[in-house]
Amino acid sequence: MRHLPRSVILALLTVYIVWGSTYFAIQVALESFPPLMMIGTRFVAAGSILFAWQLWRGSRLPSLREWRDGGIIGILMLGGGTGLTACAEQYVSSGLTAVFIACSPMILSGLSGLFGDWPKRREWVGIVCGFAGAVLLASDSQFSAQPVGIILLLAAILSWDVGSILSQKKLKMAAGGMGFASEMLIGGIFLVIASLIVGEHATGAISFNAIAAWLYLVTAGSLLAFTAYMYLLSKVHTGLAGSYAYVNPVIAVALGATFGGELISGKAIVAMAIILGSVIMLTTSRRPTK
Template sequence: MRTLPRLALLALLTVYLVWGSTYLAIHFALFSFPPFLLMGSRFLVAGALLFVVLKLRGTSSPTGRQWRDAGIVGTLLLGGGMGFTAVAQQTVSSGLTAVFIASAPLMFALWSGLFGEWPGRRDWVGIVLGFCGAMLLASGGEMAASPIGVMALSVAVCSWTFGSVLSQKKLAMAPGAMGFASEMLLGGALLTIAGLLQGERITLPIELQAWWAWTYLVTAGSLGAFSAYMYLLSRVSPALASSYAYVNPVIAVALGVALAGETVGPREMVAMAIILGSVILLTTSRTATKPTDKPAQQRDDLTPQLKPRRAT
């Protein structure tokens, strides 16, 4: 962990802990919010709040090209990734969903390789070990699915990972937090429109549990963890940035034990030990941190308006 910059380590822990807890938050939010409107509204509101705060601080608005690139990334990550996951979860069991999501680091590695950045040997061992641990953790649950659900989940994983790699390698969103804000605005708007076109409507009155869960998803899940994830993409290796897919189910299981009275058996303990080993391998890899080759305007800190741009 000493090899990681302090802010990158904080972002990594944020993604691990917060996204692991959003499983439970989404469960409660769905009491009153349908899937697409839930995902769309949380990112639309989070993006709008961040955009307004940045404008009040004097941050420049994105250029036309930066809005275009933010729209591409938002469409792939939020529209494709989260939209098709919402479709899939109507017919795919939670156990199979966890296995598919755990394949994200493998897909991430393949996309990165096509852009000339293959993981090192230690990264590959960590990726495969984490995937095996996630499969073992999910093996106790039901693995039911429809062909359409499996196809939707496959598209979701491919879209999320491809959009993540594009944001690293080819696209130039606005620097720092303004890039995150524009991406959430456009991706959230796309999801919201898709939900309305499908006839989704929010159940009124909104249950108190659902309201608090939605608020948590906006603040911690979107403003906090999603911004931290986008920061990680520009600061650490693809293998380490995508390791959240292994850790999040472990956090979800721990919360289930602490808050819902669930139990953990020997299989789950072994699986979590394997996942911990994979994360140790990924965080101690020599390629955990690396100089990025993406456009200069994407190399700023989370709050670029507070200090001068670094020389590149």
């Protein structure tokens, strides 16, 4: 990874580690908050903080077109991607969810190819190996699903990947943090409205742990990791940017073993080795665009 700029390496590590740890935080937050409202308020809060910070630094306000483009990307990635995934997890097991999410880099690379940026052979090998490793890792869990969950999960992945590609190839958000803020604000508001329409209710008493988990999702999961992911989309090829889908389950398993006393099977160790190899291939396949 020596050829990668330090900012890219830092962004990769942020997305890998932070998003890998949010699995547990989401589980804790859902004990008190319904899914769409929890995710929506999380992004509204993060977007508001980032927006205020950018104003304080003197950044210009987004134009109407930049608000529109940021809103489209926010609704696709946050409303469709994270919102539909939360809904799908009510009908799909965690193991099968991980397998479907591991399809994301392949879909992302294929969509990127439609815009003339097809992955190189080494990248395809890394993508396929990463998917195989994710499937092997997820196979320790039980696979079960209802048809509606499969449909929701496919729609979520496609929505996230289409939004990712449009942000990179077609639509133009405001520069820097102001663009990320507008995206999170509109995507979060969309999810809050969706929550009100479907009539979500609190899932339990508001606990300190749930509030702490929600705050972690706002600061680390959204302000740090989501912004880092959008930065990666603008700096590296889609296969590398999407490699979080392979690494996040590994981080989640490692954290579960470290803090939750969970056991790691031999199959999981082999799967993590395969995933590590795939990430190495992806990070060494090409130099980032200047």
